[in-house]
Amino acid sequence: xxxxxxxxxxxxxxxxxxxxxxxxxxxxxxxxxxxxxxxxxxxxxxxxxxxxxxxxxxxxxxxxxxxxxxxxxxxxxxxxxxxxxxxxxxxxxxxxxxxxxxxxxxxxxxxxxxxxxxxxxxxxxxxxxxxxxxxxxxxxxxxxxxxxxxxxxxxxxxxxxxxxxxxxxxxxxxxxxxxxxxxxxxxxxxxxxxxxxxxxxxxxxxxxxxxxxxxxxxxxxxxxxxxxxxxxxxxxxxxxxxxxxxxxxxxxxxxxxxxxxxxxxxxxxxxxxxxxxxxxxxxxxxxxxxxxxxxxxxxxxxxxxxxxxxxxxxxxxxxxxxxxxxxxxxxxxxxxxxxxxxxxxxxxxxxxxxxxxxxxxxxxxxxxxxxxxxxxxxxxxxxxxxxxxxxxxxxxxxxxxxxxxxxxxxxxxxxxxxxxxxxxxxxxxxxxxxxxxxxxxxxxxxxxxxxxxxxxxxxxxxxxxxxxxxxxxxxxxxxxxxxxxxxxxxxxxxxxxxxxxxxxxxxxxxxxxxxxxxxxxxxxxxxxxxxxxxxxxxxxxxxxxxxxxxxxxxxxxxxxxxxxxxxxxxxxxxxxxxxxxxxxxxxxxxxxxx
Numbered sequence: 001x002x003x004x005x006x007x008x009x010x011x012x013x014x015x016x017x018x019x020x021x022x023x024x025x026x027x028x029x030x031x032x033x034x035x036x037x038x039x040x041x042x043x044x045x046x047x048x049x050x051x052x053x054x055x056x057x058x059x060x061x062x063x064x065x066x067x068x069x070x071x072x073x074x075x076x077x078x079x080x081x082x083x084x085x086x087x088x089x090x091x092x093x094x095x096x097x098x099x100x101x102x103x104x105x106x107x108x109x110x111x112x113x114x115x116x117x118x119x120x121x122x123x124x125x126x127x128x129x130x131x132x133x134x135x136x137x138x139x140x141x142x143x144x145x146x147x148x149x150x151x152x153x154x155x156x157x158x159x160x161x162x163x164x165x166x167x168x169x170x171x172x173x174x175x176x177x178x179x180x181x182x183x184x185x186x187x188x189x190x191x192x193x194x195x196x197x198x199x200x201x202x203x204x205x206x207x208x209x210x211x212x213x214x215x216x217x218x219x220x221x222x223x224x225x226x227x228x229x230x231x232x233x234x235x236x237x238x239x240x241x242x243x244x245x246x247x248x249x250x251x252x253x254x255x256x257x258x259x260x261x262x263x264x265x266x267x268x269x270x271x272x273x274x275x276x277x278x279x280x281x282x283x284x285x286x287x288x289x290x291x292x293x294x295x296x297x298x299x300x301x302x303x304x305x306x307x308x309x310x311x312x313x314x315x316x317x318x319x320x321x322x323x324x325x326x327x328x329x330x331x332x333x334x335x336x337x338x339x340x341x342x343x344x345x346x347x348x349x350x351x352x353x354x355x356x357x358x359x360x361x362x363x364x365x366x367x368x369x370x371x372x373x374x375x376x377x378x379x380x381x382x383x384x385x386x387x388x389x390x391x392x393x394x395x396x397x398x399x400x401x402x403x404x405x406x407x408x409x410x411x412x413x414x415x416x417x418x419x420x421x422x423x424x425x426x427x428x429x430x431x432x433x434x435x436x437x438x439x440x441x442x443x444x445x446x447x448x449x450x451x452x453x454x455x456x457x458x459x460x461x462x463x464x465x466x467x468x469x470x471x472x473x474x475x476x477x478x479x480x481x482x483x484x485x486x487x488x489x490x491x492x493x494x495x496x497x498x499x500x501x502x503x504x505x506x507x508x509x510x511x512x513x514x515x516x517x518x519x520x521x522x523x524x525x526x527x528x529x530x531x532x533x534x535x536x537x538x539x540x541x542x543x544x545x546x547x548x549x550x551x552x553x554x555x556x557x558x559x560x561x562x563x564x565x566x567x568x569x570x571x572x573x574x575x576x577x578x579x580x581x582x583x584x585x586x587x588x589x590x591x592x593x594x
Contacts, residue, residue, distance in 0.1 A: 035075020035098050039090045040065060042337040042352040043073050047109040048325035049119045049171040051146045054078045057325055057336060058121060058144070059099055059106040063352040072105030072127055074098050076144060076151065079356075085332050088376025090356055096149040099142060104130045106138055108163070111171040112179050114201055119144040119171070122179055122199045123160055137162055137187055141203040155203025161185060161193050165233065168224035168273035170327035177201055180231055180250065183218040192217035192238060196255060214257040215248045220269045222286070229253070235286065236269045243267035243289055265297040265306040266290040268346075272326035274333060276361060280369060282309070284333065284359075285321035286346075293320055293346040296359070298369055310370050312362070317373035318353050319344040332377070333359040
């Protein structure tokens, strides 16, 4: 029996419904442009920034917590800082795609939050493949838009050094429009540099060679904003076994350095720094040759002395941390990712740390600080911190209502299609029986009217269907995503100098001689105070505080950090350490203190 037009129309409608459902299924993502990570993993050598309540982490290395196996993380992920501190777990965890799909990854970039709340990224090392050596200077700049959850490439012609300073803590919106990078090494040259590179948001870089009266050349020191006028530089390394413990201030407008009359408790590099309560400079982790390893130390500028920090529950957290991301919210240090050192000795990279560590600052009545590992400041009603979590992949950073591509899988689509087919078959079976029934002649009772009474509704004729819809156009189908073969994962080279890399990544680290105190006399040219303190900015010099643990002998001018308060408030700046009175005074820290 030939098919009726109604059957043909029903079949076309059913086919169209199935095609539309299949087209709505998420296509496989391109391996080169996708990015995934869970909270059972960690990243290191990443850039990070805070926008609103979210902490964003960019690129770096990645691996399972507790493992030394390393791959590259060419993507962006974020957590809600406030919820994370409250619950002790990575709250509202999201990923935001790749930074640059043409590369396998990038390490040691530096971030800047612009006035429009977009994140500017520059510097670091690019890794074209997973097996590339860490010797390719990144010449490109990128801008990440948190509202769209996407990253775009800006300029590609920067001239920077390898292993310049890393950011001391997560970047925040502090009114800055430029990135400041110091030191590093030239490509193909092992000589340390004393370059000061200033990169603006347009991708233009200005290099100055600080050959005298400035910080010694170094690699991988820690640098970031102290207040609205100054940046702070500490630590770094020069060569095998020679780590630095000095502290410097960079005055932004004149781009001149001033040596502080303080020093780190232990020389270190690849450490992180936060400022607390307008009085304390806290340094976390980093590589160090001193024994025993000191995970945390702080400088009380009112006493002009650095001291080791005491963690009251050391067994509840890692004993060493390097190359992670640090951010201070209130009195809690949020440390995301990073690695521990081999045997916690501070000399070489060891296994990846846990995804998240929270360290609370505990001020004491005598003015000292203690620290405590915490698992949240409020009772958690969600998963525990030890549970692995797969993040949602959303275009927006702060919109939890945005659909997640991971929440609607192919299995669900197949189930829907099967259900539609079953329902359609049932409908067609019922319609077929009705058509057959209508075609069978039935006797009409004598009493039944041959026509409906006036004003009665006329029933539609069974089996009559509207004409079939036109075939779907090409515009109804999403374009097929281009597939790229995924490159095999191989262990990349580390950002560390070769002597610092742990087996099997590098030969063993040679024994390091103990630091010499005091250091040998500096051979640098004498510093002119006029380069730092204008003649008009004079004030009485108070009695000096007790001498620092490591006297400065570089020949550069030395000032107490308390003098920075005068700079920030428009007062005169002394050329000698100030008494422990006002501390940082009215200086505005870059890190918001709640």
